[in-house]
Amino acid sequence: MPTRSPDAIRETLSPLIAPGLRARALIRNSVILSALTLLAGCASQGQTDPNGYRADGQASYYGARHHGNKTASGERFDQHALTAAHRSLPFGSRVRVTNLRNDKTVVVRINDRGPYAKKRIIDLSQQAAKQLDMLRDGVVPVRLEQLSQ
Template identity: 80%
Template sequence: MRLLLIAIASLLLSACASQGQVDPDGYRAEGKASYYGARHHGNKTASGERFDQNALTAAHRNLPFGSLVRVTNLRNDKSVVVRINDRGPYSKGRIIDLSHKAAAQIDMLRAGVVPVRVEALE
């Protein structure tokens, strides 16, 4: 039953993410993004979930857990929608930490840290 609920929630989040419109009155910031290394895979996040490097998730210092944000790599204009499920980053000058899968989708794995725009979705 629990797996069924997780699968349904994932499908709903995917549907919302594909249609997500930027919230004109919501959070918007530019700064640097990094991504979680594989050594964090399986560890508990601040929201209580286990970190899955293959999920489209991210850590942000203060956005509410469950928030959907669009992260755009300003070097190549590629973007990805992620769900906030952890706190961080704790490195100075960074505004968001992405999962490995999210980082791969915006082609930032080689660089490790890239300039991004983060925008809350409705």
């Protein structure tokens, strides 16, 4: 189907729209188009990368005593941000973390290296751990899924 310019569409519809309603119709259509564009952009925000990293293992968290220290990426650690440490994923990678005990999920950004404890695959910020409801347990089984960029 050939693509038509907005002017061509307007010319086609002009006789159908009463003069007083023309401006309102154009504004309404612009708002609808803008909303659809925004929603399309948001749709990719949480999609897993089909070729991305996936793993199950143990997660822990680090908080107050590391707050403000430099991370391996060079930024300062903020225990209130949704960030995490991973041994090999590139800095800036976004990962969905699912607590396998309660199915709660959080999306974090990798900005540090670790964890250095055996059997653990990710160290989360305190805020991310709070969203997963794991503060009391400290270490929980999780599933990691890298999200598309």
